[in-house]
Amino acid sequence: MPRLVSLIGAPTDVGAGARGVSMGPEALRVANLQPVLERLGCQVLDRGNLNGPPNPWQAPVDGYRHLSEVVAWNREVHTAVYHELQAGRLPILLGGDHCLGIGSISAVARHCREQGKKLRVLWLDAHADFNTSLITPSGNIHGMPVACLCGHGPAPLVELGGHVPAIQPSWVRQIGIRSVDEGEKRFVHEMGLEVFDMRYIDEMGMRHTMELALAMLDAHTHLHVSFDVDFLDPDVAPGVGTTVRGGPTYREAQLCMEMIADSGRLGSLDVMELNPALDVRNQTAEVAVELIASLFGKSTLMRRG
Numbered sequence: 001m002p003r004l005v006s007l008i009g010a011p012t013d014v015g016a017g018a019r020g021v022s023m024g025p026e027a028l029r030v031a032n033l034q035p036v037l038e039r040l041g042c043q044v045l046d047r048g049n050l051n052g053p054p055n056p057w058q059a060p061v062d063g064y065r066h067l068s069e070v071v072a073w074n075r076e077v078h079t080a081v082y083h084e085l086q087a088g089r090l091p092i093l094l095g096g097d098h099c100l101g102i103g104s105i106s107a108v109a110r111h112c113r114e115q116g117k118k119l120r121v122l123w124l125d126a127h128a129d130f131n132t133s134l135i136t137p138s139g140n141i142h143g144m145p146v147a148c149l150c151g152h153g154p155a156p157l158v159e160l161g162g163h164v165p166a167i168q169p170s171w172v173r174q175i176g177i178r179s180v181d182e183g184e185k186r187f188v189h190e191m192g193l194e195v196f197d198m199r200y201i202d203e204m205g206m207r208h209t210m211e212l213a214l215a216m217l218d219a220h221t222h223l224h225v226s227f228d229v230d231f232l233d234p235d236v237a238p239g240v241g242t243t244v245r246g247g248p249t250y251r252e253a254q255l256c257m258e259m260i261a262d263s264g265r266l267g268s269l270d271v272m273e274l275n276p277a278l279d280v281r282n283q284t285a286e287v288a289v290e291l292i293a294s295l296f297g298k299s300t301l302m303r304r305g
């Protein structure tokens, strides 16, 4: 049976510190995401773009920037992702900034609770996205989604999926991390998040990292991948608002995706923070699409199934 995949565009940058990721969904479409997935045997429905409030571009209030807009967008995302999962389809959320991971992953967690499934979240990112209003230097909510999902944040975001917290820190594996704010670092340790930072990947290699990140998945585990494009080294992916040098190379990222594909457990995906305004001839969107292809089973290796 072909894999049933749904594309959901969420064209907003209300949670980000730079404008432009609102153009991300269209750039991924222009880079042929749908035909690439179809060539890999997926049956793909493009659900088009969600609608939400415009970006008012205002200063933070009580440590949050654009909170009501972020809540509105996340409600839309939650409903759309939940609907696709209910229909037995694999949702791919096309961001949009990473604050939308709250809507997406709270929907995945709700689906897993109802289906009696375990959930593992792989957070591929340069940043831990574990800030709160008290420790954030910027108030940008795209730096807070993991904390919100774990129960630390404003009530309308923390309670979005109807269960608080939406997920446990022990369900999360963060990979590629190399920029963490001071207060955030303490909070990550306090909450016991499992982080495979770049130092770990340098020393142990991507293969060992992914073996651990994917350890103990079983037939009842739903694997969610939240792929922030700034996970990648800016040499291969310049089109993001928050580049941090020293990320995974193209080949390391491809191995990461291939090993996730080999697990056979991928159930949902976010592709976030792609910023066409900062890109060079859409190359970052094209790299993202190539990596998504690896995630859906395209292999560069001459391996027999």
Ligand SMILES: [Mn+2]
Residues within 6 Å of the ligand: 098, 125, 126, 127, 129, 142, 228, 273
């Ligand atoms: Mn992120």
